[in-house]
Amino acid sequence: AAETIFEALQDGGVTAGRLAAYPEKVESSWIKEELWPVRNFHQAFDHGLAAGMVQAGVGLVTGGRGWGVLDRVGTKPGHERMIPLDTPEGARLRRPEPVKADGQLTFDRLADVYHSGTAHDEDQPVHLLVADTDICIYHCAVEYANPCQRFCPAAVYEMVPEPDSPTGQRLQINASNCVHCKTCDIMDPYGIITWVPPEGGGGPNYGKM
Known part of the structure; x- marks a missing residue:
């Protein structure tokens, strides 16, 4: 984020167009590589500890997929x-x-x-x-x-x-x-x-x- 803002300022100012590079930087960085396999870990425990342990375990061997098949599992905000x-x-x-x-x-x-x-x-x-x-x-x-x-x-x-x-x-x-x-x-x-x-x-x- 800081790199994107710095580059935008160098180019003349912070605009939506100049900041659009941020998602691309995340997608191509170690951040995506590190967080993508655990994207459904929190949601795994929505249905209790036992179900969460099973789903989290399956996710570890399927690249983070929910129940082994779902790319993204929905959840509710904490509040x-x-x-x-x-x-x-x-x-x-x-x-x-x-x-x-x-x-x-x-x-x-x-x-x-x-x-x-x-x-x-x-x-x-x-x-x-x-x-x-x-x-x-x-x-x-x-x-x-x-x-x-x-x-x-x-x-x-x-x-x-x-x-x-x-x-x-x-x-x-x-x-x-x-x-x-x-x-x-x-x-x-x-x-x-x-x-x-x-x-x-x-x-x-x-x-x-």
Whole structure:
């Protein structure tokens, strides 16, 4: 992508025509060679662990084909798999009990953020863009119990008390904790969270773990 943009800038500017070379570069690069055989791996587990193991195994010996014959297997985006609490299936769900970390073999999320070497300038603009926080307060809290508080591995999202709010709470974004996994961008049930690169290249330093 960077090569294509650089070449487009050298040719006079970034236009759709000049950027059209990007798919061609991917198709002829090691990226295609490496990722094509595993193109259906995720979809293999849509029907459970047992079916996924079988399908993934067959895919390994058939060049990545789904069930050995399908070139591409369809799937749903992650956020569409969220189950609303007001459905029969959602009514049976129970919020998992917090796991108590022992500090030796298991750690809480903030300890893991520290171990990842994550660092951002505290005064930089927030790089996690929430299009409408009212949705978090009025809709998501009722329909999904704000799952961002649980699927984020770095405790970036918190619903905190807010006396001036009609619901008594507001969304707090601890952007400096972000480990850039983009789970929120993928799994938010309303698709209103957008992850963008932070200023100064901040983020985790996994090499020090």
